[in-house]
Amino acid sequence: MKSETPVWRVMKERRALSAAAVLITLSIGILIGTLISQGVRAAQQQSGGTNAKQIELPSPVQLSTVFSKISREVAPSVVNISTESTMRPRRRRESSDPSDLFERFFNFGPFGEDAEPPDLKQRSLGSGVIVDPEGYILTNHHVVNRADKIKVKMLDDDKLYEAKVVGTDQETDMAVIKIDVDRPLPAASVGNSDGLTVGDWVLAIGSPFGLAETVTAGIVSAKGRDLGTQFQRFVQTDAAINPGNSGGPLVSMAGEVIGINTAIATGTGSYAGVGFALPSNVALQIYNQIVASGKVTRGSIGVTFQGEQSEVLLRTFGADHGVIITGVQPDGPADDAGLKQGDVLLALDGESIEDGDDLVAKVAATPVGKPMTVRYMRDRNESDTEIIIQDRSKVFADLLGTGDEEDASAVEETEAKFGISIQNLTSEIAGRLRLADKKGVLVTEVDPDSFASEVGIQRGDVIVSVNHQDVESVDDVLRIQRTLDSNTDVVFLIQRNQGGQTSSIYIAGTLP
Numbered sequence: 001m002k003s004e005t006p007v008w009r010v011m012k013e014r015r016a017l018s019a020a021a022v023l024i025t026l027s028i029g030i031l032i033g034t035l036i037s038q039g040v041r042a043a044q045q046q047s048g049g050t051n052a053k054q055i056e057l058p059s060p061v062q063l064s065t066v067f068s069k070i071s072r073e074v075a076p077s078v079v080n081i082s083t084e085s086t087m088r089p090r091r092r093r094e095s096s097d098p099s100d101l102f103e104r105f106f107n108f109g110p111f112g113e114d115a116e117p118p119d120l121k122q123r124s125l126g127s128g129v130i131v132d133p134e135g136y137i138l139t140n141h142h143v144v145n146r147a148d149k150i151k152v153k154m155l156d157d158d159k160l161y162e163a164k165v166v167g168t169d170q171e172t173d174m175a176v177i178k179i180d181v182d183r184p185l186p187a188a189s190v191g192n193s194d195g196l197t198v199g200d201w202v203l204a205i206g207s208p209f210g211l212a213e214t215v216t217a218g219i220v221s222a223k224g225r226d227l228g229t230q231f232q233r234f235v236q237t238d239a240a241i242n243p244g245n246s247g248g249p250l251v252s253m254a255g256e257v258i259g260i261n262t263a264i265a266t267g268t269g270s271y272a273g274v275g276f277a278l279p280s281n282v283a284l285q286i287y288n289q290i291v292a293s294g295k296v297t298r299g300s301i302g303v304t305f306q307g308e309q310s311e312v313l314l315r316t317f318g319a320d321h322g323v324i325i326t327g328v329q330p331d332g333p334a335d336d337a338g339l340k341q342g343d344v345l346l347a348l349d350g351e352s353i354e355d356g357d358d359l360v361a362k363v364a365a366t367p368v369g370k371p372m373t374v375r376y377m378r379d380r381n382e383s384d385t386e387i388i389i390q391d392r393s394k395v396f397a398d399l400l401g402t403g404d405e406e407d408a409s410a411v412e413e414t415e416a417k418f419g420i421s422i423q424n425l426t427s428e429i430a431g432r433l434r435l436a437d438k439k440g441v442l443v444t445e446v447d448p449d450s451f452a453s454e455v456g457i458q459r460g461d462v463i464v465s466v467n468h469q470d471v472e473s474v475d476d477v478l479r480i481q482r483t484l485d486s487n488t489d490v491v492f493l494i495q496r497n498q499g500g501q502t503s504s505i506y507i508a509g510t511l512p
Contacts, residue, residue: 070203070255071215076155077130077188078248080207081139081163081177083147084123127206127248128152128177129257131287133184138287139247140262141168141175152179155213167290171231171298172278173262174286175247188249191256193279196220196235204239204261204275206248216240218275225276227263231298231364233357234276235259241275250277259283298364300392301374302332303339305356314344318380322346323359332395337374337387344377363389417481418490419450420457424473433462433497440464440495441474455509457492464504465493486511 126143130136137152144150150163161179168175200220208214218239225234237250241261250259259277266272289296304327317324322344328335345353349372353359366372366389374387415421422441430438440462446453457463463471466480467490484490491508 066253067203067215067217070251070253071205073255074188074203074205074249074251074257075213075215076186078155078205078213079128079130079137080153080210080212081126081128081137081143081247082123082151082153082160083126083144084149085146125207125210125244126246127244127261129205129247129249129260130185130187131190131257133187135179135181135185136166136287136291137163137177137179138260138283139175139177140260141170141173143247144168144175144177145170150177152177153212154185167294167296169286169290169296172282172286172296173232174260174278174283174290176287176290188251189256190280190284191252191254191258193235193258193281196223196252196258196279198222201253202237202239202258203251204237204241204245204248204277205251206241206245206261208240208242208244210244214245221274227276231282231360232262232278233282234262235279237275237277238273239275240271242271243269245275256280297368298392299366299368299370299389300333300395301337301339301363301372301387301389302329302334302395303327303345304329305359309355317342317344317377319344319346319377322353322377323356329395333387333390337385339374339376339385339387340378342378345374346377346382347375348372364392416477417484418457419447419452421445422463422474422477425462433460433495433502435462435495435502440471441477451509451512455492455507457494457507458496460497462495463492464495467491468493484511 124143126139128137128139128143131138144163144165145168147165150165151160152163153160161181163177163179166176166178198220202218202220204216204218206214216239218237220235221238222236223233225236227234235250235258237259239250241264245261246263248261249257250261252258258280260280260283261275261277263276264271265274265276286296303325305323306326309324311320313324314320314322325334325339325341325343325345327341328339345359347353348359348362351362353362363372368389368391370389372387372389373384375382375384377383421444423444425435425438425440425442427438429442433442443452443457443459443461443463446457446459463477465471466477467484469476469480471477471480488511489508490511491506494505494507495502496505
């Protein structure tokens with residue numbers, strides 16, 4: 001007979017089974033949840049998704065309207081200028097070199113029997129700004145100087161317009177050209193550059209490297225910057241100015257032209273953070289004279305002076321202000337009035353003279369033919385004399401190269417083997433280039449496809465030596481070059497005037 005299991009034990013076993021079932025169920029659930037979670041994370045990692053929010057592209061908003069507004073207003077008046085010049089090689093001069101005689105006798109010249117070398121075409125680019133609706137354009141003298149053809153391209157107009165030169169002024173590097181159009185042209189507003197202050201924002205508009213309607217921004221870095229030229233005191237800016245910007249406008253935040261971009265200071269030939277513009281006040285004076293008479297006339301009393309005069313230097317002459325005369329032009333107004341080297345100019349018509357700039361400004365603005373009373377000091381004694389103002393281009397004709405054509409042609413130029421034309425230095429040229437002596441020869445032309453151009457010789461350079469042999473005259477260069485063959489290394493010692501400063505540099509290359 002079987003014994004019966006107590007009820008309490010049965011109940012206990014059932015509760016244990018229920019608890020075990022619950023634990024097993026929970027364990028299975030946790031295991032499944034873990035596998036699902038890991039699968040989701042793996043899927044997210046494989047798809048590259050993140051929990052970052054999507055960014056919506058906002059509507060376009062102008063960050064600044066000032067520069068763009070000025071650019072739209074002024075750009076239509078800014079033009080691209082392209083020029084073409086003809087370089088005519090010099091005729092071969094008579095020579096005692098046997099090889100030259102042989103070539104002439106048998107007509108074995110490189111261009112055929114009895115043929116002259118072909119003309120060379122030289123092209124350049126610049127900028128300009130329309131200042132009159134009739135088509136008058138301000139630009140730089142060096143942009144259009146010696147150009148046979150001048151073409152002007154305007155914004156939103158595919159046509160190239162032929163321009164003519166109304167007049168130029170080499171001493172300020174300004175020029176006025178004109179195009180004929182059957183409609184009024186958009187002319188820029190010209191402002192007063194005297195209102196500029198250092199730190200003002202400005203825009204430069206032009207065609208650097210031929211890229212028309214390029215706008216760059218910067219500030220006025222300095223005013224009245226002296227680069228060693230008598231009638232130029234520049235506005236300096238850090239707005240990017242490059243080759244091709246020449247003649248284009250420097251524009252104020254009022255949308256007015258307050259300068260004509262003219263030069264850069266650089267060691268590479270491209271923008272280096274320092275550019276120069278001729279102030280609009282000077283440019284307008286030049287413009288008004290050119291459109292009125294076709295030329296610029298400045299008064300002169302016919303004296304030279306040094307740029308800087310210290311208080312100590314003036315005291316040694318017995319003066320506390322004024323300008324010390326370092327030279328008197330023969331037969332000029334000062335010479336006729338009895339002034340001499342070493343005199344100190346103190347006043348003009350009762351107005352005190354403080355420095356050279358003051359003297360030049362007063363004299364240049366005085367009409368030619370007008371008499372002026374000059375107070376001066378000599379041997380510590382003050383005196384007065386009367387001077388008649390004369391045309392500066394005539395007083396200094398030999399220095400400025402403005403004499404008669406017959407006189408100008410008296411200086412012989414000779415074409416050299418290196419691809420340059422050269423001439424002997426004169427005292428006037430040496431003085432103009434601020435050379436200590438007349439040693440060397442002046443480079444008057446450089447063939448753009450020549451050896452000289454390739455190595456970096458420039459028009460206006462003075463060659464002092466070739467292959468360490470001193471050069472005193474054109475004949476020295478011709479003599480040296482006859483000893484040189486192809487694949488010969490050549491070194492030139494050059495004196496170059498840049499920004500009014502003359503420096504010596506070596507240039508070398510291998511003859512082709």
